[in-house]
Amino acid sequence: MIIASKKPIEEIIQEVKDYKRLLILGCNECVTVCEAGGKKEVEVLASTLRMHFIKEGNEKKIEERTLERQCDHEYLEEIRGIVDNYDAILSLACGVGVQFTAEKYHSTPLLPGVNTCFLGANEQRGMWTERCQACGSCILARTGGICPISRCAKRVMNGPCGGSSKGKCEINKELDCAWQLIIDRLRDLGRLDDYEIVAPIKDWSTERAGGPRKVVREDVQV
Amino acid sequence: MSLRTLEELKASGELRTSSKLEAILKMGHLAVTSECGPPRGSDPKAVTEKAELIKNHVDAINTTDNQTAVTRMCSLAACIHVKQMGLEPVLQMVTRDRNRIALQSDLLGAASFNINTMLCLSGDHQSFGDCKQGQNVHDLDSMQLIQTVRRMRDDGKFLGGDDIKRPPNIFVGAAANPFADPFEIRVPRLAKKIACGAEFIQTQCIYNLDKFEEWMRRVRERGLHEKVFIMAGMTPMKSAGMAKYMKNRVPGMDVPDEIIARLSGVPKDKQAEEGINICVEAIQRLKEVEGVAGFHIMAIEWEEKVPEIVERSGLYPRPQV
Numbered sequence: 061m062i063i064a065s066k067k068p069i070e071e072i073i074q075e076v077k078d079y080k081r082l083l084i085l086g087c088n089e090c091v092t093v094c095e096a097g098g099k100k101e102v103e104v105l106a107s108t109l110r111m112h113f114i115k116e117g118n119e120k121k122i123e124e125r126t127l128e129r130q131c132d133h134e135y136l137e138e139i140r141g142i143v144d145n146y147d148a149i150l151s152l153a154c155g156v157g158v159q160f161t162a163e164k165y166h167s168t169p170l171l172p173g174v175n176t177c178f179l180g181a182n183e184q185r186g187m188w189t190e191r192c193q194a195c196g197s198c199i200l201a202r203t204g205g206i207c208p209i210s211r212c213a214k215r216v217m218n219g220p221c222g223g224s225s226k227g228k229c230e231i232n233k234e235l236d237c238a239w240q241l242i243i244d245r246l247r248d249l250g251r252l253d254d255y256e257i258v259a260p261i262k263d264w265s266t267e268r269a270g271g272p273r274k275v276v277r278e279d280v281q282v
Numbered sequence: 283m284s285l286r287t288l289e290e291l292k293a294s295g296e297l298r299t300s301s302k303l304e305a306i307l308k309m310g311h312l313a314v315t316s317e318c319g320p321p322r323g324s325d326p327k328a329v330t331e332k333a334e335l336i337k338n339h340v341d342a343i344n345t346t347d348n349q350t351a352v353t354r355m356c357s358l359a360a361c362i363h364v365k366q367m368g369l370e371p372v373l374q375m376v377t378r379d380r381n382r383i384a385l386q387s388d389l390l391g392a393a394s395f396n397i398n399t400m401l402c403l404s405g406d407h408q409s410f411g412d413c414k415q416g417q418n419v420h421d422l423d424s425m426q427l428i429q430t431v432r433r434m435r436d437d438g439k440f441l442g443g444d445d446i447k448r449p450p451n452i453f454v455g456a457a458a459n460p461f462a463d464p465f466e467i468r469v470p471r472l473a474k475k476i477a478c479g480a481e482f483i484q485t486q487c488i489y490n491l492d493k494f495e496e497w498m499r500r501v502r503e504r505g506l507h508e509k510v511f512i513m514a515g516m517t518p519m520k521s522a523g524m525a526k527y528m529k530n531r532v533p534g535m536d537v538p539d540e541i542i543a544r545l546s547g548v549p550k551d552k553q554a555e556e557g558i559n560i561c562v563e564a565i566q567r568l569k570e571v572e573g574v575a576g577f578h579i580m581a582i583e584w585e586e587k588v589p590e591i592v593e594r595s596g597l598y599p600r601p602q603v
Contacts, residue, residue, distance in 0.1 A: 213407050213409075213418075214378070214404055214405075214407060214418065214420050214423070215420045215423075216404060216420065216423045216424075217423050217425075217426065218423050218424075218425040218426070218474060218478075219423070220462065220463075220464075220467075220471075221404050221424075221462075222457065222459035222462045222486060222533070222534040223406070223407070223462070223533035223534050224462050224463050224464070224534070225462065225463055225533055225534060226463055227463060227464075230406075230407060230410075230533035230534070231407045231409050231410075237463075240463065240464055243464055243466075243467055244464075255467055255470055255474075256470050256473060256474055256477070258425060258429075258474055258477060258478055259423075259425075259426075260426075261382075261422060261426045261429070261430070261441065264421065
């Protein structure tokens with residue numbers, strides 16, 4: 061899923077301070093699971109902002125709403141009737157949701173309330189870690205199911221580099237060396253000989269480098 | 283390997299490039315290289331003065347490429363200064379800062395100055411350097427850079443498939459760290475670099491001689507020492523403090539406690555001398571290891587000591603090519 065983290069409250073206050081009527085818009089998908097932008101976080105943020113502005117003598121109308129998804133036309137339509145009641149929307153969705161909402165409601169200022177971080181998993185309670193950089197051309201079959209692009213600090217395709225030490229990465233002793241993980245898994249799978257297959261020069265055109273991407277599925281289009 | 287003259291070597295048709303390092307290694311000499319770290323400024327003297335200190339005692343001089351990810355004069359410009367002194371530069375190139383367009387372009391630039399030797403590396407992560415907030419590129423990795431250079435040289439082709447007019451004539455090297463983890467793939471990793479086209483290797487600084495010799499034993503077991511020239515990396519310690527720093531702070535470095543104890547066991551003003559002694563003894567021991575084809579002496583900001591190390595190690599005079 062998409063992992064996001066809350067923006068510092070000072071930054072949010074700075075962004076919203078000039079708007080009198082504010083809608084805080086949560087999303088019931090990834091940001092709910094990673095506890096950054098679901099209904100609960102919308103409530104907490106709304107209360108915090110209300111209190112802050114009352115204390116400042118700058119009371120605002122701050123209302124809450126959480127949609128099933130902000131990356132979907134269907135759910136975004138649910139707020140069409142109320143959008144004009146607000147001077148701005150503070151969206152707690154990922155960057156996709158913020159932009160999709162902005163595209164739909166062109167004349168309403170849209171502000172992000174979270175930082176969108178990466179594609180990751182919930183490794184343990186309160187901790188999410190990166191697993192994928194959406195390179196558009198998956199190589200996991202060749203790397204023991206562990207991605208060197210998202211998990212190696214140098215995205216080395218033929219690793220490990222010389223900085224792997226006791227299973228950890230040179231940039232941070234807390235960080236697992238992706239190539240150590242790959243080698244351990246290949247060994248456990250009885251496929252350590254595969255290590256010596258040279259990974260070819262990667263075609264990065266399916267990644268960010270190739271420009272904004274699009275997936276078209278004619279078979280499911282209506 | 284028995285020594286051959288340059289004429290014999292040329293007649294054998296085994297020379298692939300005009301690299302002086304290639305010739306010396308293939309003639310069967312123990313080669314000696316050292317390095318000049320380019321300055322954090324634009325004064326060419328910072329390069330040429332270092333080169334002047336070591337020029338009679340080494341066969342080729344590496345110029346490092348923004349080592350430890352700290353911004354410096356570029357490796358290619360430093361190589362050109364070395365070349366213009368009539369010496370043999372080794373262009374170090376890291377894949378951290380440039381994509382495949384820039385890497386190929388710089389290779390052609392180097393070749394246009396008849397720079398004939400290079401070393402392919404991935405480079406330290408930028409978080410160690412002065413631009414922690416910068417991007418890294420890693421479009422290619424170090425093995426893919428080796429492949430790229432070999433393709434450009436041997437096939438005369440760009441990665442994109444087009445022909446190169448006057449392809450680069452470059453002897454290609456790579457680094458190897460016999461001490462990094464996991465140890466079990468250190469030799470397979472070397473094999474992989476050789477498969478990609480590496481012709482010589484400069485290793486990480488060696489302090490743990492037993493572990494290096496074990497690595498070399500495994501290298502010989504697979505016959506890899508006959509497919510690539512392995513130059514042992516040596517860095518003299520200036521002090522016990524430096525040894526501790528290298529042990530604890532430098533990634534992938536294996537400094538045994540005996541080295542630290544030996545340096546700590548002499549007065550501070552004698553530690554540098556003891557560091558040189560340790561380095562010379564290590565070279566003398568490793569000279570006897572089958573498959574060691576030479577030494578890469580990285581006397582970091584201590585270039586003036588290179589002549590003494592080379593002479594005391596019995597590696598002087600250098601062969602004339």
